[in-house]
Amino acid sequence: MLVGLIDYLDSVKKRDPAPRSRWEVLLYPGVLALGLHRVAHWLFEAKLYFLARLVNHFSRFLTAIDIHPGATIGKYFFIDHGFTVIGETAEIGDWVTIYQCVTLGGTNPTNGQPGKRHPTISDYAIIGSGAQVIGPITVGQRARIGANAVVTDDVPEGATMIGMKARSTLVPAEEWLREFIPYGTPCDEPCEDQSTVGKRRADAMEAELAALRAELEALKADRAAPGAPERDPMRRSGSGS
Structure with missing residues (x-):
């Protein structure tokens, strides 16, 4: 367990140059929120829904990050800063990075799907600050959601989505194959249609x-x-x- 925690803290340092040590990373609200979510999710799967919600609300009070206990989250997930909302049926893969003020929201059960109604975020995706990803859609592997983008349709693997409503941009393969792009937004102006x-x-x-x-x-x-x-x-x- 200790080795796993060290690996996770190192994964955060790879994506954020600000911390000087692993101890500093432990103070990050996103790290604390994820740790408490693991507890809440375990209680949720054990059908101890009230206790799961209690942990969820305590976590939200401490971190300003609201992760529903039912959300499924993979390895090395990192929320940089806070004020993020993740819905009940959201599924998040490995090495996903989310910045502040992001919503992984759901559709209205009476108009959409009563079961799966929140997004699925595939491995290595990056979601920029203020982005809204809504509905039971899939964000492909290594996709980037630019800051303040609104996404309501499936995102292809490796695509970069920008704007309201978000549209795909043509990004060179050498750009999206990079291991990590802060905020999911390339600094150079993309060659879009x-x-x-x-x-x-x-x-x-x-x-x-x-x-x-x-x-x-x-x-x-x-x-x-x-x-x-x-x-x-x-x-x-x-x-x-």
């Missing part, structure tokens, strides 16, 4: 730029012609002064 409106605007700007270049070349040629009178290249022909 242009929308129809955005492409139309870009085409119009390119056409206008080409016209301006052609006019500038014509002015240069006019001035360079033999015997051409000296004139201001910024003044259009026929304009008065």
Whole structure:
């Protein structure tokens, strides 16, 4: 058990350069919340629901992190900072990282699925601060959910989701294959698909730029012609002064 705890604390240090020692990591609210959740989940599976909820509420009071006792959480799970909510039927894989103010929320049982109604987060996924992942969807392995994204559909393996409602961006394989990206958001601007409106605007700007270049070349040629009178290249022909 001690070896397992040391391995877990080291896994947190790999993802957060702030702590100077394992003792410091032990003070993290996410670490304390996970430890208390293990107790609450054991009580929940033993059908001691009231005691499980009691531990859950005590943990929420101490850490500002609300993990339902029924949630299933894998190895090396790390909540960086707090104010996170994880629902009853959420399933979280190994080496998942969640930042502050994230919600793994569920659908309304009368409108959605009465059983599984919270997300499944696959191994090595990263969920950025403020993200809302809602419903019985699956977030694929090594997927990244950007800060403040709203995700209500399945996320492919290795995809990076941004925006409200979140959309997938094209991220080079060498980017998402990196072992860890803080906050699930690449620092470099991703090469995402242009929308129809955005492409139309870009085409119009390119056409206008080409016209301006052609006019500038014509002015240069006019001035360079033999015997051409000296004139201001910024003044259009026929304009008065």
